[in-house]
Amino acid sequence: SPPYTLALATKMAEVAERAGLDLLHVHYALPHAISGILAREMSDGNGVRLKVVTTLHGTDITIVGQDRSYLPITRWGIEQSDAVTAVSRYLTEMTFRELGVRRKVETIPNFVDPKRYTPDGASSYARTLVREGEAAIVHVSNFRPVKRIGDVLKVFDRIRRKIPARLLLIGDGPQRSLAERLARDLGFEDRATFLGNVVAIETVLPVGKLLLLPSDVESFGLAALEAMACGVPVIGTSAGGLPEVVEDGA
Missing domain, CATH: 3.40.50.2000 (Glycogen Phosphorylase B;)
Incomplete structure (x- = not known):
């Protein structure tokens, strides 16, 4: 079977073309941003210009910290995304400092649905x-x-x-x-x-x-x-x- 990243990129491109998508929102630079960018390039060849928005949650920095050989492709995935967000100011700063990213990263915190998470919601x-x-x-x-x-x-x-x-x-x-x-x-x-x-x-x-x-x-x-x-x-x-x-x- 093909590697996960390539199989996912193919599926993303197929779904985007079939559903007429304009944007892919992916979580984590590795492997999902890489797959999204590949899907964008495949779709571009078919006359469709997809946008890729990547949200960082911290695992990417952990992976690079464990194995620096992943740094170039992680940084490339972030910098080639059309827009990048991170879930905290801390993570945004770490992305610049640890990965050497030079593009804009916008901090958008995680959130919960206040209708679901309530003090009287115990089963x-x-x-x-x-x-x-x-x-x-x-x-x-x-x-x-x-x-x-x-x-x-x-x-x-x-x-x-x-x-x-x-x-x-x-x-x-x-x-x-x-x-x-x-x-x-x-x-x-x-x-x-x-x-x-x-x-x-x-x-x-x-x-x-x-x-x-x-x-x-x-x-x-x-x-x-x-x-x-x-x-x-x-x-x-x-x-x-x-x-x-x-x-x-x-």
Whole structure:
């Protein structure tokens, strides 16, 4: 089968021609901006001038940080896009500094639908997760090292020694088994509920009393915005784009 980037470019061009599209909005420079630009060039040969708008979320900088050989093609994908946005001022500045991009990048923050994310939107199932009198402490992540899941559990261990509390962990990833083991080692396995990936997260967040987000870095921190929209206060690190979302002391 053809490489994903080429197969995607072909499909983009086909869909654009069939639907009469004027614009492709792609997320991430690698690989989607590259595919979009290839689709634009293919469509241009058919007399159609597509525009490609690329939104950066931070993974591109992470990839280049891990392997500098990706720098030229990442930068090319960004600079050849017709317009580029980034989800935080922090990420915009990092794009200039780390990738050497010289074109305009506009900051457009992530957002949530306030009709979906509300303080009174908890489902009946979510309410069964917390016993009466317990404070629900919530963490949402992909369980990767950058999320510092070990610190989440250690903070909760201190909380539950002071007040009745339950830890709700939403998401999945490579350090989930480590987190489950640490909960057992710290003696609160019965107070930690691992929910895995939750499709309608807005139906669970409102039962929380606090969201913990001690990440090493966040390009934006969408989980924090979702929690606050549901009326849940957030404690997070002053790292990356998170201070643009969570106002200290507010």
